[in-house]
Amino acid sequence: MNSIFSVEESKIFKNEEVLFPEYLPELLPHREDKIKQLANNIFPVSRGRKAQNTFLFGSPGTGKTATTKFVFREFEEFSERVKTIYINCWDYKSAHAILSKIAYELEVFVQRRGMSKDEILEKLIEACKKTNKGLVVCLDEVDQLVFRGEEALYDLLRINQYMQNPVCLVFISNNPNVFVDVEPRIKSSLGIEEVEFKPYSLEEMKDILQERVKLAFHSVEDGVVLLAANHAVKSGSDVRVGLECLLRAGRLAEQENSNKVKVEHVKRILSSIKPVKPRILKERISEDERVVLEILEEKKELFSVELYREYCDRVGSPISERAFRDLINHLKETGLIRIKKLKGVKGRARIITPKL
Ligand SMILES: Nc1ncnc2c1ncn2[C@@H]1O[C@H](COP(=O)(O)OP(=O)(O)OP(=O)(O)O)[C@@H](O)[C@H]1O
Ligand SMILES: [Mg+2]
CATH class of the missing domain: 3.40.50.300 (P-loop containing nucleotide triphosphate hydrolases)
Structure with a gap:
């Protein structure tokens, strides 16, 4: 029986790893x-x-x-x-x-x-x-x-x-x-x-991604780098977004047995690639913090007292109100939530919203 896994060398990737965010390149254009x-x-x-x-x-x-x-x-x-x-x-x-x-x-x-x-x-x-x-x-x-x-x-x-x-x-x-x-x-x-x-401009982003493309792929259609760079710049100029576009487009091209990465491949994965940093942060925060973010993503906006009540309902052994205040401040410091203070409304003074 033929194996369901291909034993052939990739037609698409020369070296996939250069697209991983932890890869440290030999060149850092524009820095x-x-x-x-x-x-x-x-x-x-x-x-x-x-x-x-x-x-x-x-x-x-x-x-x-x-x-x-x-x-x-x-x-x-x-x-x-x-x-x-x-x-x-x-x-x-x-x-x-x-x-x-x-x-x-x-x-x-x-x-x-x-x-x-x-x-x-x-x-x-x-x-x-x-x-x-x-x-x-x-x-x-x-x-x-x-x-x-x-x-x-x-x-x-x-x-x-x-x-x-x-x-x-x-x-x-x-x-x-x-x-x-x-x-x-x-x-x-x-x-x-x-x-x-400062955030990279579109031209700078293109140069940076182009260097990686040379190392990562055998062959890439014109326009692929521009499209990935444009998406990265629009999502806050994080190079990781551009790298992820290229990686995912490359994988799609490989799945479809294409002979090169095409603009069409990038277009199809583009909308699924969101800013990367919030995802990295969400992996690092505590379990309690994750529950709080989950609630905020559902409810969009809550007074801090309501948020605490909702949080207590969802976890087995909730932290104290004092510790909860620290937790909220930590999420704010990390940039994952916003706190709006309302003047004159006693006890309900803080409205919390998710930032991203
Ligand atoms: N000028 C550049 N040339 C080549 N690669 C770059 C350049 N700038 C960033 N990168 C790549 O983009 C990715 C993100 O870069 P880096 O981790 O240095 O960002 P950062 O500023 O530390 O972001 P954060 O604030 O989220 O930690 C890495 O894979 C890095 O190699
Ligand atoms: Mg960093």
Whole structure:
């Protein structure tokens, strides 16, 4: 019996993986100036000198993470005296978790339990002295950390007091105002330079996708890149949207045994491709937060008291009203909901709507 699976090489894909969002390309068109700026800022670390802390901000899919990872990769290759560490604050949410992660990256043994922050700090500093390496630490999605308080930032700054080679910090967020409410003393010690990542224009998006197309496909009809780029720009200029269009169109072309990716394939999948960032965030939020979003997506708009009541009805063991307020603030901070305050309506003051 013939297998239902094809054993033939793909006629469509040369390398599908270059279309995956986690793929880090060899080239980042239209981010050359940002790459240079970040590289200049962190460069002194390789000379054992104090470097410029940097804050990269801008809307989703504008290349902030990719630029940082790109510069970090090159920097480690360039200098033996440098250790770069990338941390996503969705995965490491406290000062303790972040310090443990840095220790782990420096191959410092930290017991899972029972080690205080100060002990970890001490070990970290010792390890840095021993290896004589300068540290560059990126805290991506840093709003998730600052939202919980300033302790972690303070601890990172504390490392600098004891080390000859100061730690250089790179912060990333969609929210340009992350540091607005941070205590002035901490803010000024951070001495951040801000770098804005503006959304890509249609022409820029086309160039970026074109580079990926060359690596991903054997053959592509004229107009495919333009259509994908246009959809990406219209959905907020997130490159991930364009990449997903190309990937899905490629898969459709393959299913239909076509000899190339055609405009028609892109047209057929286009309307099913929505902004990517909300989906990424929804995978990261807690179960309770997911229930709240589900309710809001159904009801569109609710007073916070009504929302809490509805939430309690739906889950087995609901969190307290106090904790619920924190949860709502977290969803707002993450950009998934809007809160409207009504003046003069006592007890019913907050109206919540889903943002996306
Ligand atoms: N200039 C570029 N050239 C090539 N690929 C790019 C460029 N900018 C972004 N990309 C690609 O787009 C995708 C999203 O980029 P990235 O993760 O850096 O966005 P981001 O700004 O960090 O977004 P978010 O704020 O949602 O985290 C990645 O796959 C990345 O490789
Ligand atoms: Mg990112």
